[in-house]
Amino acid sequence: MSLKNILENWSDYRRTAEDGGHHDYEHMWAMAIDLNKCTGCNACSVACYAENNLPTVGKKRMMKGQGMHWLRVERYWDEPDMGGDEKEYQERGGSFLPMMCQQCNAAPCEPVCPVAATYHTPDGLNAQVYNRCIGSRYCSNNCPYRLRYFNFYSYYEESWPEPLNMQLNPDLSVRDKGVMEKCTFCVQRIRVGKDAARREGREVHDGDVITACAQTCPTEAIVFGDMMDKSSKVSKIWAAHEVELGKHEQHKSDPDLRGYRVLEGLNTDPCVTYLERVREA
Amino acid sequence: MSGNDINRRDFMKFMGLGGVGAATLSGCDMPTTITLEEGKEKVVAYLAPEEYAIPGIGVYFASTCQQCPSGCGVHGRIREGRLLKLEGNPKALNGRGLCQMGQASVQSHYNPDRIMQPMARKGGSLQPVSWEEAWQIMGEKVSGVDQGRSAWFTGTVSGHQSKLLDALNQAWGSKEHYVYEAVNNAVGEAVNEAVLGDAVPAYRLDKAKSILSFGADFLGTWMSPVHFSREYVKFRTGDRGVLVQVEPKMSLTGANADLWVAARPGTEGVVALGVANVLLTKHQVNGNSLTKAALDLIAEYNASKVTEISGVGGDSLVRIANYLKDNSPSLVLSGESANNHANGYQNAMAIMMLNVLLGNVGKTIEASNSMAFKDLKAKRGNSRALLDFAKAIDAGKYDVVFFMGANPVYTSPSHLGFADKLAKVPFKVALSMFLDETTLAADLVLPLSSPYEEWGTTVAPYQPKNAALSMSQPLMNPLSPETKSLGDILLSMLKHHGVAGYAGYDDYYSYLRAALAGMPASVKAGKSGDEFWSASVQRGLINAPSSPGSLKIKLGDIKQPGYQANSGFPMHLVPSTNQNMYDGRNANLSWLNEAPDQVSKVFWDSWAEVHPKTAAKLGVKEGDFVKIESDQGAIETQIYIHKGVHVDVIAVPIGRGHEEYGRYAKGVGVNPLKILSPAEDAESGELASYATRVKVTKTGHSADLSRLGGSERQVGRRLVSTVAASVFRRVEGA
Structure with missing residues (x-):
């Protein structure tokens, strides 16, 4: 993917939701996360640290919001305007939300990059080219989900004292100061799955690729797969809950179907569908 | 595995026969990575590579996670001879899933603060020694000990390691084995x-x-x-x-x-x-x-x-x-x-x-099924062991004590005076991977290999239906050739004491092979000893025969005390357990320090949780430091306020406040277990760790609380949307 190619074919890589541009993609990687199953246990987040060479930055830098948690589990307390109440105690527990890059099809981060370091792949991924990134941080500024993470320092200098460095995954790089990074949907695993399929002369099957977060999830709340494969588990969940790509508002046959996308109204066309949390009362 | 004649090459050749798990094959267009660290590894040509070792390709081998006592089965991803990542073993009780502790256990294995060679107390401090010297010291101090004057103090143990430990204790004429877990269900x-x-x-x-x-x-x-x-x-x-x-x-x-x-x-x-x-x-x-x-x-x-x-x-x-x-x-x-x-x-x-x-x-x-191999069952830990042991050492009952898999100097309440009592034991041996508080109090430190460097079997304490042994196998070369597995150390001790029946085993690996080969034909399912071994190592599990149990119902007397107010110490201290730190064993892992607590979302420090009403009464806001004082001492930490705490309660999670235990743990946060009041459950003799009353006062200091940032409310936006269960049942119900 050369820069020249990107600039010449800009409109191919810069899609808007209205194009429905994903229809001619090779794959369309997506997720469905069931908040009825998610317990907020955080295993996904730590698995992501293990898989993706995420540095630990320490207390001070974490407090400045510089933590590199590509996948963070947010916790909200119930409130009256979200169906909760003002009782003395937190009777309905907490609301957990695993948030990773939503791999938006109309990603607000992409058009603002002055060097096209972030662009859309024909896999439907919002990719980040580390070598091209100059650290303007415009993308991070423009992400409504706050899911882009900037290397303010050379974290690797302190994050992996020997022999911790031996754990680093050689399938992807360790990023240095001045570079933006974020969840890639475990692109290195996608690569492995695609290569294996090609070598065996077949299509990529559902289940060939699983992200680190989805694999470790004790409740299998996270489902990952290819939306272009209509028989994939993730396609079926999106279809069952009547969530469609290329829309900023879903018109459902039954308003009680649980699927929704976070901040969908911003017209970002995210590739992650959440299924609503369930409470007795 | 030192002292045996199987080198890594042979071992891996053997492993190759098994060809464990799902080998993920990456493309030839990926950059080939050959790891070669100057002076650390031998240059071995890849012209004739080992069967499993294809540069750039990760291969999975089965083993068992030991980060908490649950005993989950794992698949470790190995590339170029290094363990990189752990996944759940789909055939095990935990399925393909693994919790954050399991994910982070690879950081325990590669921890920069691991003990890499034996140490002995010389002139007041621990000094590195050779294994020869360590065994010599053991010989002098342990061999002459009278029957019943030695004891083991460990965390949960099971499988063949437990069996060897029993054999050793029997040979010494001592049945004293204290199994302690600060977090237990005793x-x-x-x-x-x-x-x-x-x-x-x-x-x-x-x-x-x-x-x-x-x-x-x-x-x-x-x-x-x-x-x-x-x-x-x-x-x-x-x-x-x-x-x-x-x-x-x-x-x-x-x-x-x-x-x-x-x-x-x-x-x-x-x-x-x-x-x-x-x-x-x-x-x-x-x-x-x-x-x-x-x-x-x-x-x-x-x-x-x-x-x-x-x-x-x-x-x-x-x-x-x-x-x-x-x-x-x-x-x-x-x-x-x-x-x-x-x-x-x-x-x-x-x-x-x-x-x-x-x-x-x-x-x-x-009813649970009862597993046939009784001598391999998990010895589950409790806190009564800590209290009993403290009494015993106070009475000068032991000349030698072995510690393994437990850190009582850190987890015991101050009122037990554990460190002082421990000083009365003339010779203390710690088998440990880390210099934790207990290990630093020992006279001799034997460095343990990590769970991913050693052979072993584990029987999960909770597996009521499908009884199985979970296998541990070395997933890579030991980081230090000077570390040994518990099994190997126990076997060496048994051989040293001339206990009959162990002389023939060169190492724990050969003992384990023989033990598995000797299992009943029904377990081996018609396989030869070698075939069964390969299958067990490959699968990571051995199904054990078990017989269905039965339950009786014989309810005991029910009585409840009235509530006793305590005006001097009006609040209750809840020393809560969270999954990040568990009982404090995870405090040396940077991932779990940086991972926010599941409920409060606080990271890298301790905190105290109170209800908004309580906070108002105390006149504190989030981030204020408070002094929490019991009749045994005081701790100071920052306040986090939410409505998930009883108004009479202040909750401080356990696991932080280490005085030692490596760079990530030392000096971070406070340890509420230290200020527990002396109280025991009358019937079971267990430590009543939730029975402490405290007085909470404002210190006047304040600082930002290290909590995952942002709003705790959704301010009306549909971030986490909630539906009623009745709707869920109508639309998606069975």
């Missing part, structure tokens, strides 16, 4: 044993339609959280069961409850009686399963009395009773916060009474 087990005749029955979350849990954090820290999480999903899908959690401070399980109820610590039994009262009076549940005395007692606990003692309102009691009655069968659980009290046994008994009254025994509580 009181619940004692009640299970008394009532059901089965200490660890099968809890069928998947069969229950409603669960009432008194502080059992089965999604976070209770017995086998990954396994229970899998069962929880079955409980929550289809007709979707109802979960009610009663506890003084919201646990992870509490945060997932449909109804979370705050109860004063220690009054859980009273709440159980109150629920029974509503069931008997409002719902006319048949009380024939209970004795007259029990029914009379329950009749006394009307709503107003229960509210007065526990702080749980009558409306909550009715709601709980309705849920249980309307969603049958139910399951009632008792966990840490209910059990670890001066009246903990009575709490657990009253809670068990609800199961009897609701007819759950045999439906959602089933």
Whole structure:
């Protein structure tokens, strides 16, 4: 993917939701996360640290919001305007939300990059080219989900004292100061799955690729797969809950179907569908 | 594995025969990575590579996670001879899933603060020594010890390592083996044993339609959280069961409850009686399963009395009773916060009474199968071991003590004076991977290999139905050739003492091979010894024969004390367990320090949780430092405010506040276990860790709390959207 190619074919890589541009993609990687199953246990987040060479930055830098948690589990307390109440105690527990890059099809981060370091792949991924990134941080500024993470320092200098460095995954790089990074949907695993399929002369099957977060999830709340494969588990969940790509508002046959996308109204066309949390009362 | 004649090359050749797990094959267009660190590795040409070792290709081998006592099966991803990542073993009790502790256990293996060679106390401090010298010191100090003057103090042990330990103790004429876990379910087990005749029955979350849990954090820290999480999903899908959690401070399980109820610590039994009262009076549940005395007692606990003692309102009691009655069968659980009290046994008994009254025994509580290999079963830890051991060393009972897998100097309350008592033991040996507080108090330190560098078998403490041995195999070369596995050390000691039957084994690997080869033909399923070994190592599990057990119902006396106020120390201290730090063993892992606590979202430090009303009364806001003072001492930490804490409670998580234990743990946060008041459960003798009263005062200092940033409210945006269960059942119900 050369820069020249990107600039010449800009409109191919810069899609808007209205194009429905994903229809001619090779794959369309997506997720469905069931908040009825998610317990907020955080295993996904730590698995992501293990898989993706995420540095630990320490207390001070974490407090400045510089933590590199590509996948963070947010916790909200119930409130009256979200169906909760003002009782003395937190009777309905907490609301957990695993948030990773939503791999938006109309990603607000992409058009603002002055060097096209972030662009859309024909896999439907919002990719980040580390070598091209100059650290303007415009993308991070423009992400409504706050899911882009900037290397303010050379974290690797302190994050992996020997022999911790031996754990680093050689399938992807360790990023240095001045570079933006974020969840890639475990692109290195996608690569492995695609290569294996090609070598065996077949299509990529559902289940060939699983992200680190989805694999470790004790409740299998996270489902990952290819939306272009209509028989994939993730396609079926999106279809069952009547969530469609290329829309900023879903018109459902039954308003009680649980699927929704976070901040969908911003017209970002995210590739992650959440299924609503369930409470007795 | 030192001292044997199998080198890594042979071992891996052998492993290659098994070809374990799903080899993920990456493309030839990927950059080939050849690891070669100057002076550290030999240059070996890849012209004739080992069968499994293809540069750039990850291969998975099965082993067992030891980061907590649950004993989950794992698949480790190996590339170019290094362990990179762990996944759950789909065939094991935990399935393909793994919790954050399991994910981070690879950081324990590669920890920069691991002990890489033996150490001995010389001139007051620990100095590195060779194994020859270490064995020589052992010979001098241990060999001449009289029968019964030595003891082992360990965490949960099982499998063939446990068997060797028993053999060694037997040879020494000492039965003294203290098995200690700061986080345990010992009181619940004692009640299970008394009532059901089965200490660890099968809890069928998947069969229950409603669960009432008194502080059992089965999604976070209770017995086998990954396994229970899998069962929880079955409980929550289809007709979707109802979960009610009663506890003084919201646990992870509490945060997932449909109804979370705050109860004063220690009054859980009273709440159980109150629920029974509503069931008997409002719902006319048949009380024939209970004795007259029990029914009379329950009749006394009307709503107003229960509210007065526990702080749980009558409306909550009715709601709980309705849920249980309307969603049958139910399951009632008792966990840490209910059990670890001066009246903990009575709490657990009253809670068990609800199961009897609701007819759950045999439906959602089933008999466990008893595993045939009795000598391999897990020795489950408790806190009584700590108290008994402290008494024994205070009385000068032992000349030699071995420590392994437990850190009592850190986890014991100050009132035990554990460190001082320990000084009375003339010779202390610590088998450890890290210089924790207990290891630093030892006279001789034997460096253990990591769980991913050694051979072993594990029997999970909670696996009531499908009994199995989980295999551990080295996933890579040891980081230091000077570390040894527990099995190898025990075997060397057995051989040194000339115990019959062990001389023929060069190392623990050969012992284990022989042990597996000697298993009954039914277990080996017609395979030869070698075939069976390969299959076991490949699969990571050996199914053990087991026979179905049975449950009796013999409810003990139920009684509950009244509530005792304490004007000098008006608040209750809840030393809560969270999954990040667990009992403090995870404090040396940077991932788990940086991972926010599941409920409060605080990272890299300790904190104290209080209710908004309590905060107002104390005049504190988030981030203010408070002094928490018991009759045993004081700690200072920052306040976090939320409505998941009882108003009379201040909750400080355990696990931080280490004085030693490596760069990530040392000097971070506070340890609430230190200020616990002396209290034991009368019936079981367990440490009543939730029975401490404290006085909380403002210090005047304040700082930003290290909490995951941003709003705790959704300010009306649909970030986490919630629907009613009735809607869910209509649309997606079975």
